[in-house]
Amino acid sequence: MQNKNSNWDNKQFLESSEIAGYFYNVPIMDGMSGSRIVHNGKETINFAGINVLGLQEDKKFIDMFCENARQYGLATGGSRMTQGVCRPHVLLEQKMSQIFASEYTLTFGSGALANLGFVNGMTAFFAFDDNNKIDNRDVVFVLDRDCHWSLWNPVSKLKYGSQVYAFKHNNPESLEQVLSKIKSHKIIVVFETVYSCDGSVAPIAQLLDVCERYGVLSYVDDANGFMIYGTPNRPFYEDYQALSKATFIMVSFSKAIGIEGGAISGPEGFVKSLEILSGTSLFTATMQPPTAATNLEIINYLQDNPQIIDNYLKRCLQLREILIERNFKINSTPSYINSIFIGSDEVAEQVRREFLEMGYCVPVFRYPAIKRNQAVIRLMLNNQHTASDVNGFIIALEKMRSRYNF
Ligand SMILES: Cc1ncc(COP(=O)(O)O)c(C=O)c1O
The missing domain is CATH 3.90.1150.10 (Aspartate Aminotransferase, domain 1)
Incomplete structure (x- = not known):
């Protein structure tokens, strides 16, 4: 045989x-x-x-992690839709919404799960019943050509040239050219702030200006810039100021924060719907409670100690x-x-x-x-x-x- x-x-x-x-x-x-x-x-x-930043090695955060593990336990015990959401996740989400002046934030097990979940959610075709349904199959994604795997991979199931387009890396004119050709009412432009392979930084303000002119949604992956850039004395301040114009901002907690997890901040109607539609919130694990709590402790610490x-x-x-x-x-x-x-x-x-x-x-x-x-x-x-x-x-x-x- x-x-x-x-x-x-x-x-x-x-x-x-x-x-x-x-x-x-x-x-x-x-x-x-x-x-x-x-x-x-x-x-x-x-x-x-x-x-x-090496904060994951710092004894005080390891101690905080252990204290939070004692208080909140080692596991969330399942999806928030079935048994509720842990307090540390809520506090972290509130903090993220405050940082980005966003209506709502949803946390995920990792930044990659946030990105995969976003694309799933924003392309969803789903019905609870005839009166409670959503059909986003007509969405069009426009990505910077150098976006991370976790952004390109989920859109690769969509048809290139009609549902997915790429624009030249960090190039607002190229974005404009692409947008001028698309005839859809549902367009989402996706780019990163800081690209980890070559350290390039997006012309955030210009890209978001183009998005505004064309009346399209924008999803900005700030995995590599979160907590590093954004204050007036640091480079790229003006571009970071413009980030508030993005419809959605995504972060990873595995970079500057040094622990693990991801989050998407944005308008409540959209982001809250991702609890159901992303799949990576409802059908998989999220951060453990002490992870969520320690992420928050480190964000506060970095804000207090710029x-x-x-x-x-x-x-x-x-x-x-x-x-x-x-x-x-x-x-x-x-x-x-x-x-x-x-x-x-x-x-x-x-x-x-x-x-x-x-x-x-x-x-x-x-x-x-x-x-x-x-x-x-x-x-x-x-x-x-x-x-x-x-x-x-x-x-x-x-x-x-x-x-x-x-
Ligand atoms: C731009 C970008 N987005 C998303 C991710 C994924 O983040 P995480 O490690 O939290 O899954 C990374 C990590 O390399 C990244 O560089």
């Missing part, structure tokens, strides 16, 4: 991808993810973590200046994300491995995260890195460049 697995290519795909260097057996991390990680017993200086991010941003810019001074090819936008261009995917993988041997974990972004042979080291400083961590890394980087010529 034929082996039932023989029609499937998964094992062979995995094995050949591993041989070609696309995939590797990921190491086991012991202890916490922060400025350092322990891989199979060996401590490594970590530039690959996304929770860049110098933490001010100083962090200063350090990121200093690192950027050093990279420029030493003639590394880096991204053009001076955001907190510095991307060092390597080019060849093969070289990038080699560089990643050699950095690891030298005691540095660096995130190499290459195909499929970005175009083939446009690989970069996506460098995000962790606020807990010491000056000597950074100096050591730059020396290692220079060695690597002279070996591989990038």
Whole structure:
């Protein structure tokens, strides 16, 4: 009898991808993810973590998490539609609505679940009965071409060229051109504030102006900018001011906040309907109660102590200046994300491995995260890195460049 697995290519795909260097057996991390990680017993200086402020390692937040776990328990126990919503989630949602001056906020298990759920909800065709139904099948999505997987993936089930369009990255004229051709009454423009691969920042004000002129809804994914940008003394202030014109703002709590979860803020009628229509609120788990509570504690803490991010941003810019001074090819936008261009995917993988041997974990972004042979080291400083961590890394980087010529 034929082996039932023989029609499937998964094992062979995995094995050949591993041989070609696309995939590797990921190491086991012991202890916490922060400025350092322990891989199979060996401590490594970590530039690959996304929770860049390092607050997830801070004892006071770990203690708060434990206290909240004692008070609210370890689990929500199921969907809010069936048994109610936990107090910490409500408090966090109220805080988010206050921050964005929005009518309503709904939290999700992660930022990706918020994005997937948004597209599900806004394209829904659903009826409780003949009198209580919704038909959003005529919606049209217009996305920045460089949007995150969690935005492109759910729209990929819609027909490109009639229900989904792309505009050129960060390009308001291109958005306008696309919008001028669409004849639908239900259009949603989707873009991000800060793009994590290349650290570019959207011309938020201009993009939202175009949306306003065309009378369309806008959904702005602020996963990478939330709590980092927005105050007058920080870069991109004017664009961040314009964010209040967005119909919806989505955030992830896994970046600056450093814990986990996601949220969408916006008009009550729309966002509340996502409790039913998104699917990722009703049919899957959300943040655990102590996670929601700790997210809120950290937001309050960062608001009370703005110098933490001010100083962090200063350090990121200093690192950027050093990279420029030493003639590394880096991204053009001076955001907190510095991307060092390597080019060849093969070289990038080699560089990643050699950095690891030298005691540095660096995130190499290459195909499929970005175009083939446009690989970069996506460098995000962790606020807990010491000056000597950074100096050591730059020396290692220079060695690597002279070996591989990038
Ligand atoms: C722009 C953007 N949106 C959404 C997400 C997903 O967020 P989360 O990690 O909370 O699922 C990410 C994470 O990489 C992101 O960069």
